[in-house]
Amino acid sequence: MQANEASTDVVVIGAGPVGLFAVFQLGLARLKAHVIDILDKPGGQCAELYPEKPIYDIPGIPGCTGQELTDRLLEQIKPIEPVFHLGEMVTALTRTSDGKWRVDTDAGRVLIAPVIVIAAGGGSFVPKRPPIPGIEAYEGTGVFYAVRKIEAFRGKRVVIAGGGDSALDWTVNLAPIAQKLTLVHRRPEFRAAPDTVNKMRALEAKGLVKFELGQPSDLKGSDGKLDAVVVKRPDGTTFDIATDALLPFFGLTMKLGPIADFGINLHENLIPVDTAKFETSMPGIFAIGDINSYPGKLKLILSGFHEAALMAQAAHRYVHPDKVLRFQYTTSSSELQRLLKVA
Amino acid sequence: MFVTVRMPDGATHRLEALEGWRIMEVIRDWGIPIKAECGGACACATCHVWVGEEWVGKLVPPSAEELEMLDGAFQVDERSRLCCQIIMTPELDGLEVELAPESLADAPPERMVVGG
Numbered sequence: 001m002q003a004n005e006a007s008t009d010v011v012v013i014g015a016g017p018v019g020l021f022a023v024f025q026l027g028l029a030r031l032k033a034h035v036i037d038i039l040d041k042p043g044g045q046c047a048e049l050y051p052e053k054p055i056y057d058i059p060g061i062p063g064c065t066g067q068e069l070t071d072r073l074l075e076q077i078k079p080i081e082p083v084f085h086l087g088e089m090v091t092a093l094t095r096t097s098d099g100k101w102r103v104d105t106d107a108g109r110v111l112i113a114p115v116i117v118i119a120a121g122g123g124s125f126v127p128k129r130p131p132i133p134g135i136e137a138y139e140g141t142g143v144f145y146a147v148r149k150i151e152a153f154r155g156k157r158v159v160i161a162g163g164g165d166s167a168l169d170w171t172v173n174l175a176p177i178a179q180k181l182t183l184v185h186r187r188p189e190f191r192a193a194p195d196t197v198n199k200m201r202a203l204e205a206k207g208l209v210k211f212e213l214g215q216p217s218d219l220k221g222s223d224g225k226l227d228a229v230v231v232k233r234p235d236g237t238t239f240d241i242a243t244d245a246l247l248p249f250f251g252l253t254m255k256l257g258p259i260a261d262f263g264i265n266l267h268e269n270l271i272p273v274d275t276a277k278f279e280t281s282m283p284g285i286f287a288i289g290d291i292n293s294y295p296g297k298l299k300l301i302l303s304g305f306h307e308a309a310l311m312a313q314a315a316h317r318y319v320h321p322d323k324v325l326r327f328q329y330t331t332s333s334s335e336l337q338r339l340l341k342v343a
Numbered sequence: 344m345f346v347t348v349r350m351p352d353g354a355t356h357r358l359e360a361l362e363g364w365r366i367m368e369v370i371r372d373w374g375i376p377i378k379a380e381c382g383g384a385c386a387c388a389t390c391h392v393w394v395g396e397e398w399v400g401k402l403v404p405p406s407a408e409e410l411e412m413l414d415g416a417f418q419v420d421e422r423s424r425l426c427c428q429i430i431m432t433p434e435l436d437g438l439e440v441e442l443a444p445e446s447l448a449d450a451p452p453e454r455m456v457v458g459g
Contacts, residue, residue: 050386122380131417131444163414186419191411215419234420251415253389253445254380269448299382 004108008034008083009319010115011103013090013259016044018289018304019119020073025312026117027080028328028336031319034111036103038124040087043070048125048252059302069301079341085109089124093262093285101284115315118264118271118280118287119304122254130161130248132219142226143219143246147174155179159229159241161216162249168192170247172199175208182210182241184231214239216246259291267293277314278307284318286311344433348375348392349441360431366392366440367427376448383427388415391446393422394429395439402429417445 010026012019015037023033041047046055046066056063064072088105096102096112103111127145129135135143147153147170158178160171163185169192175181183200190197203209217238218230228240256269264271265281270293273280278294280287288311289304297303316325330336337343348356348370360369367390370377378389385408394402399422405413409428413419426440 045381049381050384053381053384053386128415128417128445186414187410189410191414215417217418250417251388253378253387 005110007112011113012117014119015042022308023077023082025308029316034083036085038089116285121290123256125252128250141224156244159243160247163190165192166249168196278311344436346438351444366429378448391416391443392426392440
């Protein structure tokens with residue numbers, strides 16, 4: 001087996017609150033889990049969309065933020081020792097010849113397990129794509145949603161669009177190496193950290209950054225080679241900025257992504273499941289949390305927690321068909337307490 | 344009370360709205376495919392609409408937080424609002440909004456080239 005291949009009991013797709021609590025429930029059933037998430041941190045929507053926003057409907061927790069809930073879940077599952085693969089997207093899910101499931105990620109990782117748990121919420125977080133006709137033709141050649149190698153932009157003319165931390169951070173980091181860097185934003189205020197904004201303003205004063213008020217409205221170029229970004233000013237007039245690269249930073253949005261190609265039955269981009277095991281149309285593949293649907297479904301974190309607990313019971317039967325899972329309480333079971341490292 | 348929603352493809356829907364409901368909730372609960380990813384927490388900008396010109400001045404002005412979140416939307420102008428921040432009142436009976444393309448749910452599955 002190669003270094004990037006592993007076998008485990010369960011692969012959990014999605015490290016949001018429901019995926020994390022699934023790890024806990026699987027752990028109580030003595031099942032080991034690997035967790036994959038496209039974000040570079042656990043927490044899913046709670047960590048990405050509303051880390052600072054309050055949540056008031058978690059049982060037993062009168063109030064906490066999205067990040068606090070994530071941190072508490074990570075603390076809770078720490079003794080279970082899950083293996084995280086962050087910043088990776090699942091690209092394929094296929095049946096192996098011996099009846100297990102094989103998960104491939106875009107990082108070249110291969111995981112083999114008898115049980116798959118899809119806890120992917122609204123799908124994969126991917127960069128928002130500006131609604132400019134034909135922008136796809138430039139992606140990877142002239143339009144980039146992330147900077148993988150800073151050196152790729154040395155000596156280039158670069159336009160960065162947006163007003164958040166990503167836009168300002170990369171403005172500050174790329175300005176010294178780009179031939180010319182233009183920051184385009186729709187208003188003179190920025191969401192980004194004030195310190196970074198100050199750094200950008202200092203670079204602007206030195207002539208290393210040009211700030212333009214407006215929004216990208218069109219692209220000019222041919223055969224995937226970008227020549228210019230057309231920018232629309234607040235008054236509706238437009239102007240061109242000659243450039244080699246456009247970096248749009250407008251945050252992330254959720255797309256179902258390759259899950260649609262796994263062969264699992266979908267209904268309106270949700271995965272129908274039964275309400276006893278939360279199993280999909282494919283045996284051994286479960287779907288819990290916001291991504292599933294069943295009569296009466298409510299998209300609440302607590303619903304996903306309940307689904308995780310029942311799923312774990314059924315998952316145990318797939319991993320250990322010859323064993324009976326003894327139902328125990330953490331309050332009274334010394335075995336579970338040892339597992340949780342509290343006894 | 345009704346609101347009219349124009350979709351990116353030009354189709355329009357006249358939706359009955361209840362007082363106190365967020366316009367995002369009205370659109371969502373009538374089954375119109377609106378992303379509204381954060382569920383109304385003013386945290387994602389995927390319920391971006393353009394309100395009809397004559398309605399701009401009749402709405403409660405956007406908060407600083409809403410203006411910040413609109414930085415994550417596209418083709419933003421003075422008619423732009425996050426419709427999770429518009430609460431239905433009798434004065435807004437007849438409100439017209441156009442859903443911005445990026446707020447339309449159910450985009451076909453695709454892979455994006457991300458790196459650079």
